Amino acid sequence: MSDDEVLLRVRGLQVHYPGRGGLLRGGGPPVRAVDGVDLDVRRGETLGLVGESGCGKSTLGRAVLRLTEPTAGEVVFDGTDVRALPREPLRLLRRRMQMVFQDPMASLDPRQSVQSLLAEPLVAHGLGPRDSEGGTGAGGPRPSRRAVTGWREARVRELLELVGLPGSAAGRYPHEFSGGQRQRIGIARALAVEPDLVVADEPVSALDVSVQAQVVNLLEDLQERLGLTYVVIAHDLAVVRHISDAVAVMYLGTVVEQGRGDALYTAPLHPYTIALMSAIPVPDPVVEDARQRVLLSGDLPSPAAPPSGCRFHTRCPFRQATRCHDEVPLLREIPLRPGLAGSGLAGAGATGAGSASGHAVACHWAEEVASGQLSPRQVEATAAS
Amino acid sequence: MSAVAPAGAAGPAGPATPSAEPPLLSVQDLSVTFTARRGSGRSEVRAVDGVSFDVRPGRVMALVGESGSGKSVTSLALTGLLPARGNRVEGRALFAGEDLLTVPRARLADLRGRELAMVFQDPMSSLNPVVPVGLQITEVVRRHTGAGRAAAKERAVELLGRVGIPDPRRRVREFPHQLSGGMRQRVMIAIALACDPRLVIADEPTTALDVTIQAQVIDLLSTLVREQGTAMLLITHDLGVVAGVCDDVTVMYAGRVVEQAPRRELFARPRHRYTAGLLASVPRLDGPRPERLTPIPGTPRDVVAWSEACAFAPRCTAGDDACRRGDLVLAPDAGAGAAPGHLVRCVHPAPVEQP
């Protein structure tokens, strides 16, 4: 993969929060929200980041934009080392990397009208009629105040139309809209500064089921029209499958499996991915009745004290003695072999066509699990508190 | 709980048919109207409008709908948990012959917890944060069965074990905040099961949980229904959950039932345009990946009053002048091959796809 293709490169990213200890003991062990993640996001593509609550996917999304300060690692956006940037250059770079939030009610200032919400980023980056390209324009005659205001009003209407809202929405306030409409405003706001990368954190999970598809389609349309690159963070694997070109599955601060296209869905390799996919209900009774469900026992361990070796070994139904407990599995690429496909869902018959290149998994026993040499069994419940 | 279980193993084999067994809960023509003072006049909002369904022992009835559909108001009305003022409840809800809507408060309180149990979406706010979970279970046991302190405690330990909480003897002494979300929901279910209720009303019991935990809780609830013959009313917006555990499905939109059918029938032959649209709009984990999703246009707020037209008409691709009538009835599906008990309220039912 050439550097040209990759818009965002993340290497060894860590975000640790100071731990909370007892009253007298001071800080406890740090919470390892994100603990060594490598990712590449190609230009114009969508990377889906999935996992359950507490896996660190949202923290990772924020750390990429430096909304949360990473503890260690490297974030390179289009050749720029984001972590090395001082405050002002970082602020200017934000024009190119935007975020869409889960709850549009919480992420829109309730006091501001839509007009002012959408114009605000334009003001912050000094965007005006003369240059919708450059930042605060230096040199040349400054456009009049009225011209700037007029341009911004027109731009707000343009943005509203882009996300499928009438221009008259500009004079209204966030609480007057439905959830789906608010999320459209949130998206318009992120697009106001014409970014290259948009990180969307659970963009549809707060919306009504019948509205989710509208927003998913809108995100896809916008990507096509504006050539956007997405990182979509979600717990809903079906939505992620639909929207993503590549998918990474996270568990307890690390990526346990990643793959391109449908490879990960047709042939999940990591026991966690297998369990996760088998747990997701499918709206089809025929499929549901025939499904083999891999139930996980126990709860997510605390990210302040992650299990040794493979982080998933406390809940893994395929766990093998000592190695899973002692040795940290590295994310390694698995070449496609016959017999590796087909452990996915019933009904998803297609074997991962083409090359499995890019399908990587962090499990010592991935081959054995995939080929059926190891079968899931009951693990004794491991209480985690 | 075994690690590998066919999801529907204990479920009924073959297409579900309406059971001949008499319903344990029979809701008939339930309406809930909220009244509010607005300036000088009064405004009325009919949140639930003439809803009827039956819940039978050993079966799960799903009440499906999105925000504003009235599904949660229905469950609150059934359990007498609506605020005392500002609303009007009409209709009947016969629970083993008694009308839940008219029984005296004391009798209802007696029924709740003993014969009729509830599980809510958010276990954190339903549990008392300063009381150990064990005590919260023994309270219920002692109130409804008159068991002694020691016996009630044994029962609490047993119940926690039954809902799959490891080391129940230690857990009874812990406080809600010491448990994870999935554990707390198990405790809520344990409390609900404390007196072997005949009916469980579960209002979005897994919405706040992660999928792997959700699978555990759903598994637990359906085992309960299959093995104990409990009747369950499951209120949810998740069609996947419905497909997995329910026997019958009631779909609500803007306060009215728009479609009612046995599970397999509903998913194989959705007839109301809303149900069909909903099924078509959700991305699926199985099967081929479509280029684009097919959303339902508009938002759940775009409704007209049922008294004027089909409330779904503003969002319906098949809506026309014929939909603008106030007397749309929930009638048996007239289409070819309809299963008995398939009711639909639609002028232009969706075509049946041939497999």
Place this chain on the structure above:
Amino acid sequence: MTAVLPPPAAAGAPSAPGPVDEPGVSLVRGAWRRLRRDPTAIVGAVLVAAFLLVALAAPLLAGYEPGRALPGNGVTPSSVPGPSPEHPLGLDASGVDLLTQLVYGARQSLVIGVVSTSLGLAAGMALGVLAGAFGGWVDVAVMRVVDIMLSIPSLLLAVSIAALLGQSPISVMLAIAAAQVPIFARLLRGSMLAQRGSDYVLAASSLGLRHRTVVMSHVLPNSLGPVIVQATLVLGTAIIEVAALSYLGLGDGNPATAEWGRLLVRAQARLQSDPHLALLPGACIAVTALGFTLLGESLREALDPKGRR
């Protein structure tokens, strides 16, 4: 774009609230609408409005000059002249028209209350913004100063200030303001910290807004609600405190100033014979404070985002 499809032709029926061409309802306007419907707010507003009216129109209502004893007033050690056509409420213990004293007392209370609360609000907000906007060691330092201020009883503070500056309206205002500073500072800081953790502040920084802009145009305006409510409540308390300071002899040194607290002091000796001398100014204090409190409480409710629908 398939986004929001126009409703299919058949359903030209009126659509539910959506963006149509009419001005939106802002948070403030929504609060105003709720206030107008709230009986508590109306009672509070009427009381406060009456107080303001009386204070502003004092010279028109009074008819006499405050603090000047009328010659030949007939005040004896055992009684004061009762109501008469010229003096609707009679005379007070020092032989001044009681109505005049009460009316000018309202003016005095208003001036001292508003000025002292404004001073307290300004200083408190400055400290609160400092702590809330910067956080870190600035926050720690500011909050320690505030804690120290909070640990000194307000009356003690007032006594010290009066001792330092002498008895004057200014020292009364300063004393009352000083006691208010920590209240406002803590409230604003807490409110700002809560807002700083919210999603829209994160959203604003992710858009590349300057820190200053984020604080001044998002965090601060959204944090002001509780502070405004508190200011209303404190204004009521300030009026009581003005009276309390006068009562303790720490008030305005000028004996000619009409002031409700001072009227109370002078009425003390005649509590048996002429209780109305104490009751009337007491009622004025209580009713005014009540008005502000009611208004403050209903403001708090109206501004609560949870009440918005």
